[in-house]
Amino acid sequence: MADREHGKIAVSALACKDCGAPMYPDMTKGGMSCSYCGHFVPFAPTDEDFVPPMTFRHKPLEIVDGCLKLGHVAIMDKDALKPPPSVERRIRRTQLDEKIREYDASALDAINDEAYIEMNCPHCGKQLAPRLTDNIFTCPYCGQKFGDYDRLSTGDFDANLIVGRKYNFFGKCLPFHLSREEAAQAVASLRRRYMNDFADDNIEARAKDELIAAYVPVQLADLRWKMQVKSERGTFWFYQECLDWAWTRTLMFDAYLLDELAPWDYGELSILKPAYLEGNVRLFASQNIGEWQAAIPSFILQRKTPARLKAAFGIEQCELLQVSRDLRKHKFAFLLLPIYFLDCKKDAGENARQTRVMVNGQTGKAAGLVLDEGEDDVIRAIEPTTPYLFTKGGERTMFSPPMPVKYIKQPFLHERLRIEDAFEKPSGLGGFISKLFG
Ligand SMILES: [Zn+2]
């Protein structure tokens, strides 16, 4: 918040020039508005204003002769069936602060800087002690907001607070709608709904004090896939797609847990100006994660498909036999998603039970993850208590139900089937017997 080397701290009130009422930073509008008279002051222009706008490149499904044309998922990808490498387990079990320490220790020091300044509120006179790293803070007595004068007028901020490199920090974001208190309530609902899974983990009490607000870098793409699956009812093919899928650009957060927070409303896309962020929000730059980047969509499909097919068709046993996937990236589609996050570990042991909780800072959807000693994990999610209203006609995550299909003829034409009709008839003697008795 302040120029500490020179010891200069020029605190400025965010007050309306016209009527003196407190002004509120509004990322959606890109400025500060007076809630009393409506006076508006735009944020200072920064580099982020010159980031090219996002261009969506959706390709609608083609229908020929009443059949779906699935040329984009024609080639089966053997790599998509490769399980995540064993190091993934270590990454998943490492707590956020440890990961940050390994990757960018100076950012962790900056984040954990507990230095305060002591001052009297210029508005009500009461004594305040804001954290030096907070850009904007609120007087708890009178509600007046304050910020560092230089930062507010230039839009500059302390780049040390970014985890990763500043030039990999994305300029677009979805604004936070949820306060920390509302996010803690979402965690409480999650725990009440899944008492058996989170019973002893104390996530409700800890969320009240320890939830971390963060901006997580992702890239938007249309992810579409065709799979052949073996189940207890037979083998079948299905096709499914997720439009505007948020493809994580960091390994700092659990990719499977983050994936549960969808849908996101991209109709609210705005420019991120960290200088005008209120309170303490952790900022994460895109991370160069090498081969992981391309493999993450496959890991997520492997991990999530059994549960999705169970929900859609009641299938209990599911083995993926063949996978073809198509990832169509949108243009300039890099952005930051607003989340709240909490890491809990029971004791120090390497395999100790761990619980992670994440809340969608835009919609209020909450998800939790339990990592126990074994290989299996548990992920639970709960929709927001008050449904979020999506921007009309705007881009958002769209998830189609799995659609059983059967190949008919060239070019890549597939018939849509009901699940009952999709199971492939066994050939040979088995087929003969099933014809007699089936
Ligand atoms: Zn005013």
Ligand SMILES: [Zn+2]
């Ligand atoms: Zn005050």
